[in-house]
Amino acid sequence: MTAxxxxxxxxxxxxxxxxxxxxxxxxxDERLVTxxxxxxxxxxxxxxxxxxxxxxxxxxxxxxxxxxxxFHKANLIRRCSSVVIxxxxxxxxxNVPGMRNTWEPRALLDAAYVEKAxxxxxxxxxxxxxxxxxxxxxxxxxxxxxEVIPVxxxxxxxxxxxxxxxxxxxxxxxxxxxxxxxxxxxGR
Amino acid sequence: MNGGKHATAESITLTIDQNAISCRNGLSVLExxxxxGIDIPTLCWLEGLTLWGGCRLCMVEIEGSPRLFAACATQCxxxxxxxxxxxxxxxxxxxxxxxxxxxxxxxCSVCVSNGHCELQAMAQRLGVxxxxxxxxxxxxxxxxxxxxxxxxxxxxxxCTRCVRVCAEIEGAHTKDVKGRGxxxxxxxxxxxxxxxxxxxxxxxxxxxxxxxxxxTHRGTAIGEMIKKHEFLPYLKLMREVHQ
Numbered sequence: 389m390t391a392x393x394x395x396x397x398x399x400x401x402x403x404x405x406x407x408x409x410x411x412x413x414x415x416x417d418e419r420l421v422t423x424x425x426x427x428x429x430x431x432x433x434x435x436x437x438x439x440x441x442x443x444x445x446x447x448x449x450x451x452x453x454x455x456x457x458x459f460h461k462a463n464l465i466r467r468c469s470s471v472v473i474x475x476x477x478x479x480x481x482x483n484v485p486g487m488r489n490t491w492e493p494r495a496l497l498d499a500a501y502v503e504k505a506x507x508x509x510x511x512x513x514x515x516x517x518x519x520x521x522x523x524x525x526x527x528x529x530x531x532x533x534x535e536v537i538p539v540x541x542x543x544x545x546x547x548x549x550x551x552x553x554x555x556x557x558x559x560x561x562x563x564x565x566x567x568x569x570x571x572x573x574x575g576r
Numbered sequence: 577m578n579g580g581k582h583a584t585a586e587s588i589t590l591t592i593d594q595n596a597i598s599c600r601n602g603l604s605v606l607e608x609x610x611x612x613g614i615d616i617p618t619l620c621w622l623e624g625l626t627l628w629g630g631c632r633l634c635m636v637e638i639e640g641s642p643r644l645f646a647a648c649a650t651q652c653x654x655x656x657x658x659x660x661x662x663x664x665x666x667x668x669x670x671x672x673x674x675x676x677x678x679x680x681x682x683x684c685s686v687c688v689s690n691g692h693c694e695l696q697a698m699a700q701r702l703g704v705x706x707x708x709x710x711x712x713x714x715x716x717x718x719x720x721x722x723x724x725x726x727x728x729x730x731x732x733x734x735c736t737r738c739v740r741v742c743a744e745i746e747g748a749h750t751k752d753v754k755g756r757g758x759x760x761x762x763x764x765x766x767x768x769x770x771x772x773x774x775x776x777x778x779x780x781x782x783x784x785x786x787x788x789x790x791x792t793h794r795g796t797a798i799g800e801m802i803k804k805h806e807f808l809p810y811l812k813l814m815r816e817v818h819q
Contacts (some may be wrong), residue, residue: 477684480705481711482713484686490714532707569699569705574677
């Protein structure tokens with residue numbers, strides 16, 4: 389038996405999420421072996437390549453678009469992917485990352501770093517520790533992927549169950565349109 | 577003669593989704609449909625409470641009229657031809673649920689009602705796999721003042737079940753709605769913290785009829801808030817029997 393020469397290229401990306409969707413992906417367990425015979429995983433937190441490839445057939449995106457880096461990646465993914473899948477509630481609804489959206493990013497960082505200070509000196513010290521370099525700046529709000537780029541398929545769930553991921557992936561690879569709401573929903 | 581006249585007044589025939597059915601006169605389209613196993617989606621309607629007709633999920637098409645009718649608030653008439661399913665109705669129902677989800681902060685994954693929520697279940701049933709409208713992310717308060725219960729405005733869909741059960745069944749009328757449109761909100765008495773209400777009897781009926789995680793028992797963790805509104809038709813029946 390020989391593997392198909394041109395297997396579909398699949399990528400998975402982790403934006404502003406907890407990686408739980410990727411954990412659920414790994415919960416495919418022995419089906420991962422079958423999946424590996426059906427597709428090439430060309431980019432993912434679980435494989436080596438560091439640059440998003442020029443062309444990917446199908447990209448699963450976990451997480452909301454929250455930082456400038458997420459925004460840049462989302463646009464890159466859209467340019468380089470035939471099918472973009474919003475993978476899990478953070479990507480579909482903004483979910484938990486979106487719970488910061490009623491505050492300005494600066495107020496949010498102050499709440500996290502400065503507010504607990506008991507003296508002006510400590511406040512100044514804490515303010516200096518707010519990370520503004522290396523880590524990408526937060527955008528005004530964490531938003532669902534489809535508010536930034538066009539999305540082709542949505543898999544809600546926090547996380548989507550492994551069975552739902554399998555069902556959706558195998559049907560998409562077979563050229564079918566999966567009935568998403570039959571296998572998963574918002575929340576758990 | 578009289579009997580025949582009586583029979584026509586008491587029962588009528590109509591068509592729902594190509595099914596010829598007969599039902600007692602005076603039933604709503606929703607009741608007639610459900611009696612015959614045709615389930616029209618609803619959120620604000622609840623057996624045992626008066627009509628509200630606010631959620632509009634039960635809208636149906638009735639032949640001969642271009643407009644849509646709320647099945648819960650439309651009485652069956654002889655010869656009516658009703659359609660409860662059509663691409664237009666599905667689109668409208670999905671949009672209604674999407675508007676509810678976008679209007680406030682419904683974060684199913686961390687909600688105490690996760691897995692027991694009528695809005696979450698309705699979204700799944702209607703095939704809402706994402707919300708086309710931009711989320712509003714409003715900043716809303718949580719009334720955590722009551723010893724036993726909590727009102728989280730983030731999860732409220734303004735179905736007014738709590739207002740109606742409080743006024744009609746408990747007879748307290750502690751709850752009501754203030755404001756209009758997007759500013760509307762559930763209040764206690766004269767818009768006071770719940771604990772300061774002088775009319776609330778702490779009966780908890782509002783909590784159990786609430787379709788979402790807006791009204792909950794305090795001390796429930798994610799997914800632990802299970803609503804039980806079976807008491808309502810029972811109470812209603814008991815009262816009718818005693819009358």
